[in-house]
Amino acid sequence: MSVIPLTEDQRDAMQEITNVAMGQAGAMLATLLGTFVTLSVPRINVLALTEVPPAIGEMVGRDIEVTAVRQSFQGYLQGEAIVIYDQDGCKELGDLMGYDEALDRTDELELLLDVSNIIVGACLGGIIEQINNLTAEKVAGKLNFSAPSLMAEGVPAEKLINPEKLTWSYALLLEVNFKLEGRNFASHLCTLMSEQSIVKMKGILDEFIASF
Amino acid sequence: MSTPHNNVSLPDFIVKLVDVGIFVVDRDMNITLWNNFMANHSGQSADAVLGKNLFECFPELPKVWLSKKIQGVFLLKNFAFTSWEQRPYLFRFPHNRPITGGVDYMYQNFTFMPVANETGEIDSVCITLFDATDIGISQTELKVAMECLSENSNRDGLTGIYNRRYLEQRLASEFDRCKRYKGEFSFIIFDLDHFKKVNDNYGHLAGDEVLCVVSQRISSLLRSADVLGRYGGEEFGVILPSTPLDGALILAERLRQIVAQEPVIFNEIAIPVTVSIGVSEFEPETPKYEHLIHCADLALYFGKKNGRNQVTPYTPELEAP
Numbered sequence: 001m002s003v004i005p006l007t008e009d010q011r012d013a014m015q016e017i018t019n020v021a022m023g024q025a026g027a028m029l030a031t032l033l034g035t036f037v038t039l040s041v042p043r044i045n046v047l048a049l050t051e052v053p054p055a056i057g058e059m060v061g062r063d064i065e066v067t068a069v070r071q072s073f074q075g076y077l078q079g080e081a082i083v084i085y086d087q088d089g090c091k092e093l094g095d096l097m098g099y100d101e102a103l104d105r106t107d108e109l110e111l112l113l114d115v116s117n118i119i120v121g122a123c124l125g126g127i128i129e130q131i132n133n134l135t136a137e138k139v140a141g142k143l144n145f146s147a148p149s150l151m152a153e154g155v156p157a158e159k160l161i162n163p164e165k166l167t168w169s170y171a172l173l174l175e176v177n178f179k180l181e182g183r184n185f186a187s188h189l190c191t192l193m194s195e196q197s198i199v200k201m202k203g204i205l206d207e208f209i210a211s212f
Numbered sequence: 213m214s215t216p217h218n219n220v221s222l223p224d225f226i227v228k229l230v231d232v233g234i235f236v237v238d239r240d241m242n243i244t245l246w247n248n249f250m251a252n253h254s255g256q257s258a259d260a261v262l263g264k265n266l267f268e269c270f271p272e273l274p275k276v277w278l279s280k281k282i283q284g285v286f287l288l289k290n291f292a293f294t295s296w297e298q299r300p301y302l303f304r305f306p307h308n309r310p311i312t313g314g315v316d317y318m319y320q321n322f323t324f325m326p327v328a329n330e331t332g333e334i335d336s337v338c339i340t341l342f343d344a345t346d347i348g349i350s351q352t353e354l355k356v357a358m359e360c361l362s363e364n365s366n367r368d369g370l371t372g373i374y375n376r377r378y379l380e381q382r383l384a385s386e387f388d389r390c391k392r393y394k395g396e397f398s399f400i401i402f403d404l405d406h407f408k409k410v411n412d413n414y415g416h417l418a419g420d421e422v423l424c425v426v427s428q429r430i431s432s433l434l435r436s437a438d439v440l441g442r443y444g445g446e447e448f449g450v451i452l453p454s455t456p457l458d459g460a461l462i463l464a465e466r467l468r469q470i471v472a473q474e475p476v477i478f479n480e481i482a483i484p485v486t487v488s489i490g491v492s493e494f495e496p497e498t499p500k501y502e503h504l505i506h507c508a509d510l511a512l513y514f515g516k517k518n519g520r521n522q523v524t525p526y527t528p529e530l531e532a533p
Binding site: 028031032106109110113114117118121122125145147148149150 | 284287288290291292294295297298323
């Protein structure tokens with residue numbers, strides 16, 4: 001089984017689906033934070049695993065140190081979601097949550113895990129929901145998520161992922177910027193998936209395209 | 213063996229007896245399900261807590277934080293998690309490792325699940341509690357062991373000061389740091405005078421004692437940022453961060469004096485000790501960190517030739533023509 005990158009049409013369809021999903025993520029974050037949230041249009045890409053480290057470096061910025069949270073998901077789609085923040089992002093987050101006094105390490109970490117959980121849950125949940133809406137028998141069901149955990153702290157962006165240590169073959173890279181009340185809080189979502197999942201996704205995307 | 217009765221469904225039976233804490237609260241934080249695990253660990257039976265407010269039954273719970281967490285699940289219709297790594301426990305449950313524990317209460321991982329009613333509305337939150345005490349304890353032990361191991365791998369077995377590998381590693385990083393940020397530092401090499409005679413005359417145990425006492429005397433004068441290491445045999449090195457040559461020479465002279473001040477006593481025998489010290493200074497044009505070792509070594513060599521028990525700074529004139 002070999003996977004070619006997404007065709008132009010599939011990419012557009014994927015963009016459409018993630019737009020809707022991330023819209024939901026934004027609404028959830030707004031509810032949680034009690035502020036107005038605007039989202040950039042997500043940039044998406046499907047990459048072979050070896051291409052992922054340089055792509056992340058490019059996305060976040062070379063030589064920028066990042067903190068990342070990982071969470072795995074099982075079900076119709078299988079893989080690992082990684083939410084990447086730059087160091088400023090972590091601090092901004094504390095301010096936004098209305099913590100007056102300086103956050104201690106544990107609070108900061110807990111907050112980061114919570115927000116990552118919401119982003120991953122909303123985004124992948126949203127994608128699954130879209131897939132269910134597209135198929136009469138709701139093939140995708142519901143995903144299972146593991147508890148989020150801290151993956152790395154203060155690591156150069158391009159060194160975050162070591163392809164040799166991962167079992168996944170492909171990654172769906174999603175870049176979304178959240179803007180909250182004039183502050184720029186950027187986070188990047190990188191979703192690593194099994195080859196099987198990507199093939200399934202592509203099938204669904206073709207159906208989505210055919211439905212227009 | 214207990215089996216489901218006719219009037220209890222299999223899922224109900226499992227929820228009741230599974231070795232995981234499961235309970236459910238409604239929007240008012242009233243408890244609507246409480247399984248055996250929760251009852252047995254809390255000492256509060258289902259009959260005692262059902263229909264009652266979670267925080268009234270368990271005043272020890274962090275109310276502000278936990279209600280916010282649960283409200284979040286109602287609001288976002290999303291799973292939520294907490295881990296022992298950030299918050300070791302919510303309930304003060306005794307754990308089943310009273311002897312090897314070293315922890316106060318059972319470590320707990322929680323998962324919060326939104327529960328929808330027939331109309332699709334979220335009307336309660338189901339919370340599962342996993343006992344993470346074993347993982348927590350072994351991870352903590354592992355961390356301590358790793359720290360200990362890495363500390364030991366940096367130490368000299370006899371004297372307890374740093375070993376050559378670590379000293380060079382620190383020298384290399386101090387060198388890189390000063391190259392990048394235009395800092396300054398000096399490097400000292402010192403050597404016990406006539407150490408071979410100590411071994412020959414008084415035995416190797418006496419020699420070991422001399423090495424240990426000299427290490428202690430030197431350590432007692434150094435600042436916390438200075439790095440003292442045993443280069444091998446009777447040779448030692450000291451990294452002096454943020455210290456230019458003149459400052460390093462003053463310190464080196466004090467080191468020489470404190471060693472020579474009084475003899476080392478071993479088995480009631482007084483063994484006189486002195487050291488010869490070579491000092492080199494980092495300069496922006498220094499090509500590699502090894503060059504600093506070479507310079508200090510050369511200065512030390514001249515000090516030895518000049519009669520020992522003295523401090524010699526490196527100067528370019530020392531290099532053989």
